[in-house]
Amino acid sequence: MRRAAVIVNPTKFDRLTPLRARLEAIFRAGGWCDPLWIETTADDPGTGQTRQAVAAGVDLVCSLGGDGTGRCVAAGLVGSGIPLGVLAAGTGNLLARNLGLPHRRYVDGLRLALTGQNTAIDVMRIELDRDGDGTFAAPETGLVMTGIHLDAEIMASTSERLKKRVGWLAYPAAGARHAVHDRVTMRVETDRGDVVGPAPTTGVLVGNCGRLTGGIKLMPRASVQDGQLDAVVLTAPSVVGWVPLIAQILSGSQRSTKAIRRLECASLTVRCEEPAMIEIDGDVLGRAHGIRLSVDPLALTVRTT
Incomplete structure (x- = not known):
């Protein structure tokens, strides 16, 4: 079965556990394994966690946070060929807005990440x-x-x-x-x-x-x-x-x-x-x-x- 990683910025959420349960249900319904969840830290806001996920052989990496988290996850994905799923949870969510992706609608964002097309961007x-x-x-x-x-x-x-x-x-x-x-x-x-x-x-x-x-x-x-x-x-x-x-x-x-x-x-x-x-x-x-x-x-x- 395919497996994804979710790189999450925990500072964006007051209660992360209920959201995690909802998203894991979406993964299972789509025929995916439960994802690898890794939280960002002040010292490593996403790049190291993403490289860890890539080394684990995941098929997809989802960024659950704002544009800052997204750019750090992207830094760990460039050159890997593994696609980025954007679960926009920030203030501006400008990447999601510019790409026409859901923002602050995490279930919709995940469904798109699991079923959408691969698009190469600069x-x-x-x-x-x-x-x-x-x-x-x-x-x-x-x-x-x-x-x-x-x-x-x-x-x-x-x-x-x-x-x-x-x-x-x-x-x-x-x-x-x-x-x-x-x-x-x-x-x-x-x-x-x-x-x-x-x-x-x-x-x-x-x-x-x-x-x-x-x-x-x-x-x-x-x-x-x-x-x-x-x-x-x-x-x-x-x-x-x-x-x-x-x-x-x-x-x-x-x-x-x-x-x-x-x-x-x-x-x-x-x-x-x-x-x-x-x-x-x-x-x-x-x-x-x-x-x-x-x-x-x-x-x-x-x-x-």
Whole structure:
């Protein structure tokens, strides 16, 4: 019989035992063995557990957690050929939203993971230069978006308690406090020769996916299967400056303006005059002077409709 592993982030659940029983019943009804359950930890948020599952010879690995758990599980699956089932239990659940998968509907998500088709998607590789000396650390894995400065500051200041209470609305609440956050001088350069800056910058977002919560298309042309990254460089020097920027984002326009510069590339490097906060798929990684991003085309298999 086929066997799966469920890599679960226990901090997302007040009572995990009843959910586990429901999901195990779905596995058995589908002709699968009871799954291998492995919980993530603060020291290992999913990658080591996934490699353990791969070594055990499972046929499917399900990520039961948020986008951060999903990216860590993906890091352990790339190159294995074993598909990822997404059981989205986070705040934004952006990977599930962009792929049209159920989010916070765990039975539906599992049924799709067991019966859906295998779809290859791109993976982001993110390297950080913490000290500004040109030395980049081993790459992190991302599936959705990487944020530099403003977006990451918002993530860092949003409490888990508030996210549990109001869901993704916690992010706009935190964002209001950072709307006129000090800008950081950045230089952005792509492999296609595009250069932005050095200039005071509100933030940079680099996406494998383009859709945010609420159906907002921050990067309308972004696709998880196009072998490229989409980036936006944001500049809003004042509260008034946010008005045209937000209006353009809500309109779904792909144009570049003074407030938002749009780029498409296979790789890009961002250099910051002072260390800026970094987040990957909602995981805050702290500050860095430099960040290098690239795409690994169609490197991960995901179960989809």
